[in-house]
Amino acid sequence: MRHSISIIGSGNVATNLAFALCDAGYTINEICSRNINHAAELSDQIPGCVPTSHVNLSNSESRIFILSVNDDAIEHMASQIKLPLDSYIFHTSGTVDLGALSQIQANRGILYPLQTFSRNQMISFDKVPLLIEGDDLTTSGILFELGESISEQVLLATSEERRQLHLAAVFASNFTNRMLAAAQDLLSSTSLDLEMLKPLVNQSLKNAFKVGPDQALTGPAKRGDLATLTKHEQLLQSHPDLLTIYELLSQKIVNKFGESTDEI
């Protein structure tokens, strides 16, 4: 028989996980949030689930508790939460160690979904890599079962690997987002829209995953086209922060790839 679950947190990750686990057939007994309205907003959408703002969950019928709150709140929350005997507590952070859960009397683990989540748009978990870590084999087994019920890609990862992956994800997700924000800024003085860059961005990233970023890279810096770099730097005079990024990244590319070998 599958254990039933309570979720502590009602943010982006908590919301997406709650729906995915509910869809996978798990019973979600409680959504716990300091703000009862936030808890109710989520629990109302899950059959049989109740909201609570109390962190004493020792009377819960759940055996699995998922602590899905901001990274910097995990340790404090863990010092407050009371769970039933022989429970499992899993946090969902990419950067926080198992040790942050040490004050909870329970089997401890990590279930880190490598994806960007929003409360307003649910993600299909099928393709979301889940990185798991348990403090013993039984806990890892429970994590595997839980993970595999919602995703095709469940991997045991050490804390070191998870941290490195989370950092890599900041570059690959948050910072690529900022490059699009920069593009949007630059287009704001024209009648052109960011949308126009979509085919380019999609193709560029498709190529990067297919043949590797270095091989897929194109553009003036890779070609060593210094005249274009100079023109771009002139255009960026009115965007000093974007100019800094442009110079830094272009220089890195020029240093790495040297002069062009392209011919007409």
Added chain:
Amino acid sequence: MRHSISIIGSGNVATNLAFALCDAGYTINEICSRNINHAAELSDQIPGCVPTSHVNLSNSESRIFILSVNDDAIEHMASQIKLPLDSYIFHTSGTVDLGALSQIQANRGILYPLQTFSRNQMISFDKVPLLIEGDDLTTSGILFELGESISEQVLLATSEERRQLHLAAVFASNFTNRMLAAAQDLLSSTSLDLEMLKPLVNQSLKNAFKVGPDQALTGPAKRGDLATLTKHEQLLQSHPDLLTIYELLSQKIVNKFGESTDEI
């Protein structure tokens, strides 16, 4: 009757354009490249097309000549090329003005395809935005006809708009590529592969185009999670160049979005 075409250049853009125009039913008479082997490599794949290394094309049967060479070679090439009377010459650069073609006796225009191209993988042009600019209405009309034969999105753009878009494209394509290269570097010390970040990157960019980059952004800097930022900066001590990028972009995000409003 459609004019027939010659292409000067045999690089990534030239190759992709040659195939797209051939597929659209245009006759491609010549591929001209300083390196005859490069010209032949491309012309051999196009029925009825011959290679040449001579820039005196005044006996060509073509009326349209597409000059698709590196940006910094356009003006020099334009000073060498000889064309038949009443021809059209179009370059394909995002950054170079029409003026660069002024030494050619011909109607002048620009056909800038906003996409990243490789010689090894042909792109379907259907969704590639083509930005055109002609030095008179007849030339713009010819450009429109040519563009619409291969793409659903042909737009008149001023040189200023095209330059701005090209610069935006560097951020959106080349620099997002560099963020993936950084992620790959960071994963090289683990057993994890860049491929694992693909669902995250795809979702993240999908969100950015759907609701705008600012609204779509997630991650520690947006949440104002300073503890995670500090941990990441520690992890990056052995990657000083990535640390500089991390600090710069994170600071920009923190300045823009301030502290978190997320609750548990």
